[in-house]
Amino acid sequence: MPDLEPPQESPLPLLEQRVASLEAELQASRQDALTLFTEAPVPYLLLTAQGRIQEVNRAASGLLGRSREVLIGRHFSQFLAPESQGSFELLLGQAVQHGLSRRGEAQLLHADGSTFEVLLDLDAEKVDGDFRRFRLVLTDITAYKQAHASLLDTTAAQQEQLAQHSVRIRELNQELEQVMTVFVQQLHQPLTRAMNFLGLARTERTPQEQQQALLHTEQAVQQVFALMASIDRYMQMRSMRVRLRPVDLHSVLKEVRKNAQPAMADRNVQLTFDPLPTLQGDPRALYLVLDEYIANALKFTKEREMARIHLRVKDLETEYHIGVEDNGTGFNMRQKDRLFRLFSRLHSSKVYEGSGVGLITVRRSCLRFGGRVWAEGKVDQGATFWFAWPKQPAIRD
Template sequence: MSQEQPHPDPQEQALQRVVEELEAQLQDRQQQGSTLFSEAPAPYLLLNSQGRIQDVNLAGASLLGRAREVLLGKHFGQFLMPTSQGSLDQLLSQASQQGLSHRGEVQLLHVDGTVFEVLLDLNAEKAAGEFQRFRLVITDITAYKAAHTHLLNDAESHQQEAQAHSTRIRELNQELEQVVTVFIQQLHPPLTRAMNFLGLTRRTLGDASDEVKQPLLNTERAVQQVIALMASTERYMRMRSMRVRLRYVDLNSVFREIRKNAQPLLAERQIQITSDALPTVQGDTQALYLIFDEYIANALKYTKEKDLARIHVLVREFDSEYHIGVEDNGSGFNMRQRNQLFQLFGRLHSSKVYEGTGVGLVTVRRSAQRFGGRVWAEGKVDQGATFWLAWPKSPVIRE
């Protein structure tokens, strides 16, 4: 008589099927994970605690130039340049101790001897506080490093060229200044002799007719204009090479000195000069004297047709600078032509009416710019003009 077999428990069968499905899914996930690891586009390695290779994907093997079977069990450091061994050891130590992601640059040695610049991203994988392995992602930055080095070399080359160019410009400027200075010095003697000769000739002619004397007077006036131009140019050149330094300057003292030196002109005319309370500023005494002396001389020149010339010095204070203007009631100018005033040889009036060389205001502009200052003018035809200087409260000398 046969023994009856026990019937399977339906619950056990269902549970068994679930377990089998889970195992199948797990195997499938493991297979997918293995495939993703193997075929990942980035070079990927798994290292043990000593830094030996436990696994490597296809991209990693390709970068190292060796088959996967050859790489397994090898210390990753033996595929680096000797100079990079210390960097790898430090990364491994930091990652194992701190458990954070660490990054560093090393040089990788390919099997054919090619050296790659690579970036290592290293993570220590832990479970329940226990170290498992290192996960290492390698990024080839050879092209980036080469481009960066090329840019640095280009930048250094351009900087050297710029320095050489700047040096050459300074040398040419110095040479030009020397030529102009020597040229002016050499012109002084013959022009002085010419003036003496013209004066002697005019006196020798005595009461000669105007037809005889007028050409001599015209020639003498032309020579005087050349001498005035030379003096203005010489003043401009001195300003360019002037050694300046910052100190506190009382502008009241500067204007007193200017008025004192202008007394011969003031004595011959009816001139009223007034002023607002002038500040004490940081600057250079010579430079400030040059600027305001030129402004006052300019005002005296363009008010010579007035029975009573009025000149007033204005002061406006702002947060970062002073605006100081020299106002006159002279011939003025058309504001549409104001940009010509501070240009070299920029004249708005004929030299037959108002003497001048067109260099003085250029000297003013250049002097102000050396300290970070600005100059401009305002005026109306036959209603006077005001020439302004904006002077910073904290000037910086600019060579």
């Protein structure tokens, strides 16, 4: 008799076991995913394409102040302030049509009737080729909004205070200018009388000692006159109404040389210059700068047998550098920062006259047009006083 083969075991039970195992794993994975979703610290919602809530986690329920049973199936816009509902519908419509991630802000309504600011992050998920389900993440930004609003309020208050301070400073500046102008005008008359008296008192029959004392007094009054003239010029510059127009520096220098003729009389002065540009500026302001610089050069070269003064020009990309170079007394570069301070002097007034106002007037004039000033020098080897003038100046009051 032939051997009988044992009956083979059907593969169906094995497949059924495998399917059962996979279903158990899938169920476990779903449970894990649901747990992660439910317990996530970030407020999550799942929405339909119509904006209805399919699922919500605990964080979102807590944020809205409503249970999951109350939220499921409700339209999300019901929990938004009326002014935010339109923005949300637009955000959802864009996500339905184009997918991708969308972000917006809204006011959320809590169950107790209060509102708070939230950031909406909406991500689209395709189902059967269409964007049909959407993940919505809510971020409470109320504290940020409040801080931002507080910052804006503080900034507005500070700007208001700054505006008030600016008005007050302008008023005080105007008052100071008026006081200084009137002071100079009122002081001029008694000083003139004093000069006349000193001239009459100092005669040939006046004893020598008295003549010397009267001469010193007369020189002191002349210094006061010079100081008054410098202050008056400074105040005029501060209140000068300037406007931008092309200014040929050759024409300005011509006028400056005319004014300098008395100081150059009986002296051997060589005044030369590079080709001078045409600047955008105000002719009175540029005249003031060159006049002060050249007067300064003439003053500090008076001990030289031949005074050499040269106007140097450097044409840079955005500005001109113009310097008045001399072969005079010069100065120590360690003291350069004192040059453009009000009433600051590097040399004794007994040797070199001056009020200490001229260079600060130059500085102020250049600053009004966005320029700047500086100086270079060596003791007993001369100095060069520079000013930088922008090619596109802007008037600054």
